[in-house]
Amino acid sequence: MATDVTVPTLGESITEATLGQWLKKPGDPVKADEPIASLETDKVAVEVPSPVAGTMGEPVVAEGDTVQVGALIARIEAGSGAASAQPQAAAKAPEVAATPVNPQGAGENIELRDAAEASQDSSLTLSPAVRRLVLEHGLDPSRIKGTGKDGRLTKDDVLAAAQNAPSAPAKAGAQTSAQDWVPASAGTQERKEERVRMTRLRQTIAKRLKEAQNTAALLTTFNDLDMSAVMEARAKYKDLFEKKHQIRLGFMGFFVKAAALAARDVPSVNAYIEGDEIVYHDYLDVSVAVSAPNGLVVPVIRNADKMSFAEIEKTIADFGRRAKDGTLSMDDMKGGTFTISNGGVFGSLLSTPIINPPQSAVLGMHRIEERPVVRNGEIVVRPMMYLALSYDHRLVDGREAVTFLVRMKEALEDPTRLLIDL
Known part of the structure; x- marks a missing residue:
């Protein structure tokens, strides 16, 4: 039996918010009143607590989506979550294996994938902005001390860790091997752009x-x-x-x-x-x-x-x-x-x-x-x-x-x- 999780009342004259971050993954055990998501309103971030104890189900909305007060955003399933998490992980394994590798960014893809795997192994819940910084700097989030609520990592934590991290010869070698794929006619390193949706x-x-x-x-x-x-x-x-x-x-x-x-x-x-x-x-x-x-x-x-x-x-x-x-x-x-x-x-x-x-x-x-x-x-x-x-x-x-x-x-x-x- 599943219990619906809806957007709570956010305050006077506020009718909608943005789903800023999921604090729980599908299959994670959830306690009653434990925060499972963070909503961004016009002024502050509001955490959405679970109404019951159980297992986090599949989210109904994605991070960055706009939701109305009272709208359904997730369901809490009955059970501890340990058994359901393993099948989901197994189901996702073929997707990772089938991901194509771009030879022009081989070194970078390996580096980012290692950082992402480290993030998953650490059982940390990272916001999109923090996750992006972790990947960019190739850091292991499990080795960074979080100063946010409940020990969560903040952008300042990641930036401080990146600044104090010693230079890694292996990383430089990976970048060199990736650059070897760039045609000589390119002349300069590849320039990148990133588009990030503005928070509410x-x-x-x-x-x-x-x-x-x-x-x-x-x-x-x-x-x-x-x-x-x-x-x-x-x-x-x-x-x-x-x-x-x-x-x-x-x-x-x-x-x-x-x-x-x-x-x-x-x-x-x-x-x-x-x-x-x-x-x-x-x-x-x-x-x-x-x-x-x-x-x-x-x-x-x-x-x-x-x-x-x-x-x-x-x-x-x-x-x-x-x-x-x-x-x-x-x-x-x-x-x-x-x-x-x-x-x-x-x-x-x-x-x-x-x-x-x-x-x-x-x-x-x-x-x-x-x-x-x-x-x-x-x-x-x-x-x-x-x-x-x-x-x-x-x-x-x-x-x-x-x-x-x-x-x-x-x-x-x-x-x-x-x-x-x-």
Whole structure:
């Protein structure tokens, strides 16, 4: 007897998703409530649990297919799955044996096939993107430590393993033998292209960013910030802070508190346009851009203006972990009145970030770099950071944007202002 597995309710106003990855193969044993598939929605990845214990049946839809809420995607058969897995493997064996080998890519085919077999032997469940990287670099996934949820491999894990892997003479020899098949008239190595379907999340990101460009009157203003005081305060109190709150003291807490202070003086930065009205907020919900395996996600720190440094840092750390594991929920993404994006962690010196509609402003943080500056008539070296504020000029005037950045600069260069609300 088989039990149907259908697409669960995905959240308000969301009616469809993309089947991003099967987490179980046909014949695999499945426990009740164990995830068997991952769905990609416009905002987050949602895992589909098995309603009963049994054996994974043949999927009804393929990875990359669009499915509606309530649609049938798989069936769970009764039984442990050990017996059914062997006949399926035997049935697939002739297909592998009958696969033709292209002599022009003989070396490459052997290498990719070895990597694929290693992947199967390791009993690992790999996403299409991770599987492609494993094949490209000729790695054994069973020897790579996964940092994703339940120990799954992520793209970062594979890239790190590829970077640390020693060069293999055998691989070079395989490439040479493959190149021997290329006619001398070709002159250069074969050039390849690959077409990969955009994930639903990436499609949504592209759509929203283009919508922001088409709708808002975007403008960016800049200022530089001396990080000496913040760095000194952090170095002085980070050990005590971590001991008391069990969380590291980072820079983001300072910037969120400074943004809340500046937004009180310039409320239009924390507002948005709705029709022919301006909606002002007496609270600050900060959207924080977080890098996830499938793209950029923007969870929201709610009532950030009323939070302590420890509460802000704990919330951000929790978002980072759940973004990496793919367990952020729809509610984590909803709302947001202002966005902070930290490109500095990737080494960015300067940027013009794009607002997150319907918000009217986004703050861009950048890398800290020692630069010569003039202080009291003398040239000194200071740890400097460029701040960028992109805003909707329909709502925020240039004077207000500059004032907002100046207020942030004043608060961060003299963190005492954050304590006495100046």
